[in-house]
Amino acid sequence: MATYKLLLLPGDGIGPEVMTEVEKTAAVLSDLGVAHFEMEKGLVGGSAYDAHGQSISDSDMALAQAADAVIFGAVGGPKWDAVPYDVRPEAGLLRLRKDLALFANLRPAICYPALADASSLKREIVENLDIMIVRELTGGVYFGEPKQIIDLGNGQKRGIDTQVYDTYEIERIGRVAFELARKRGNKVTSSEKRNVMKSGVLWHEVIVALHAREFKDVQLEHQLADSLAMQLVRWPKQFDVIVTDNLFGDILSDIAAMLTGSLGMLPSASLGEMDAKTGKRKSLYEPVHGSAPDIAGKGLANPIAMIGSLAMALRYSFGQGDTADKIEKAIADVLASGLRTADIKGNATSTVSTTQMGDAIATELRKAFA
Ligand code: NAD
Numbered sequence: 001m002a003t004y005k006l007l008l009l010p011g012d013g014i015g016p017e018v019m020t021e022v023e024k025t026a027a028v029l030s031d032l033g034v035a036h037f038e039m040e041k042g043l044v045g046g047s048a049y050d051a052h053g054q055s056i057s058d059s060d061m062a063l064a065q066a067a068d069a070v071i072f073g074a075v076g077g078p079k080w081d082a083v084p085y086d087v088r089p090e091a092g093l094l095r096l097r098k099d100l101a102l103f104a105n106l107r108p109a110i111c112y113p114a115l116a117d118a119s120s121l122k123r124e125i126v127e128n129l130d131i132m133i134v135r136e137l138t139g140g141v142y143f144g145e146p147k148q149i150i151d152l153g154n155g156q157k158r159g160i161d162t163q164v165y166d167t168y169e170i171e172r173i174g175r176v177a178f179e180l181a182r183k184r185g186n187k188v189t190s191s192e193k194r195n196v197m198k199s200g201v202l203w204h205e206v207i208v209a210l211h212a213r214e215f216k217d218v219q220l221e222h223q224l225a226d227s228l229a230m231q232l233v234r235w236p237k238q239f240d241v242i243v244t245d246n247l248f249g250d251i252l253s254d255i256a257a258m259l260t261g262s263l264g265m266l267p268s269a270s271l272g273e274m275d276a277k278t279g280k281r282k283s284l285y286e287p288v289h290g291s292a293p294d295i296a297g298k299g300l301a302n303p304i305a306m307i308g309s310l311a312m313a314l315r316y317s318f319g320q321g322d323t324a325d326k327i328e329k330a331i332a333d334v335l336a337s338g339l340r341t342a343d344i345k346g347n348a349t350s351t352v353s354t355t356q357m358g359d360a361i362a363t364e365l366r367k368a369f370a
Pocket residue numbers: 014073074075076077078093263264265286288289290291292293294295300301302303305343
């Protein structure tokens with residue numbers, strides 16, 4: 001049985017509650033002889049600040065570097081609103097992304113048929129939706145220099161952000177998208193604003209060249225980011241893999257998230273460069289949602305996004321796509337049986353707790369391997 005080294009960073013708010021359900025799922029896989037996990041636990045965000053005045057300690061960073069995958073809960077909450085900027089809870093996540101060089105953010109938007117009515121769009125538009133947004137995570141306007149506010153001396157100030165992309169950054173994120181598409185619907189939609197942005201012209205040029213050179217078998221389309229936003233709510237099922245930059249990806253992936261009904265349903269992956277020698281890459285898996293302080297400690301959190309993040313780790317870090325499929329099927333079956341946490345209640349007459357949802361998924365998972 002394969003053994004994988006996981007670093008669990010539950011974080012704050014509902015993070016620890018949903019992480020417990022990941023441990024439960026991992027224990028089932030271990031028990032069934034499918035995969036064994038060596039798990040270490042660390043602190044991140046506000047809980048790390050409370051313990052040692054940093055949003056993540058150097059020793060936990062070292063554990064993250066050594067892990068086969070990091071499984072991250074969520075950080076933040078009103079308790080830490082006034083802590084110094086450099087050690088605010090989010091700084092822990094940003095340090096992980098930076099130090100592990102996680103340049104590719106994968107956000108699937110899947111709409112389970114049982115939840116189609118929870119979407120703000122009509123059932124026929126979202127039912128069985130399965131798209132993947134690949135967002136460049138370490139470049140572009142969020143990091144480009146100069147980045148400043150300058151005083152013009154005439155009572156006016158000027159805010160400056162710089163959108164900058166080099167060829168290698170576009171190539172490596174494009175490669176992730178094309179490779180993913182080959183394992184899915186074999187179609188990539190690349191999105192930028194080449195009509196008004198030079199970085200968009202380069203993005204388009206590099207993606208076209210990469211496609212011609214290495215991925216001719218994959219269907220490639222281009223859409224301007226504003227038009228793509230419109231198409232995402234008009235007919236999202238036309239897409240398979242969407243690849244885009246940091247800024248547009250931030251916005252488009254949130255639109256896609258809402259198609260699926262609830263934040264509590266959405267996992268994500270952040271991947272680094274593949275090591276040519278070992279074939280491994282640094283990776284971090286996390287739910288899209290935050291620490292939900294409004295429901296923390298009440299047993300109300302939906303653990304599906306967190307459990308789905310473990311499924312993504314199995315698929316993208318450990319080559320266990322079949323096991324990931326089984327976890328996702330267990331989730332779909334539990335939803336089809338009518339079980340609901342409060343966030344996805346819809347017309348259901350009763351709801352279950354975080355623990356009960358995790359138990360039900362564990363039971364279905366056992367059946368899937370029976
Ligand atoms: P949030 O995602 O925490 O919550 C938004 C709403 O969705 C809330 O009503 C919450 O109860 C609900 N919700 C979220 N996840 C849920 C789940 N699993 N089950 C049921 N309901 C769920 O976003 P927010 O309220 O804007 O932010 C709260 C805190 O989380 C802030 O401190 C913010 O900075 C932080 N945050 C952290 C991350 C992260 O750790 N990656 C991401 C977003 C926000």
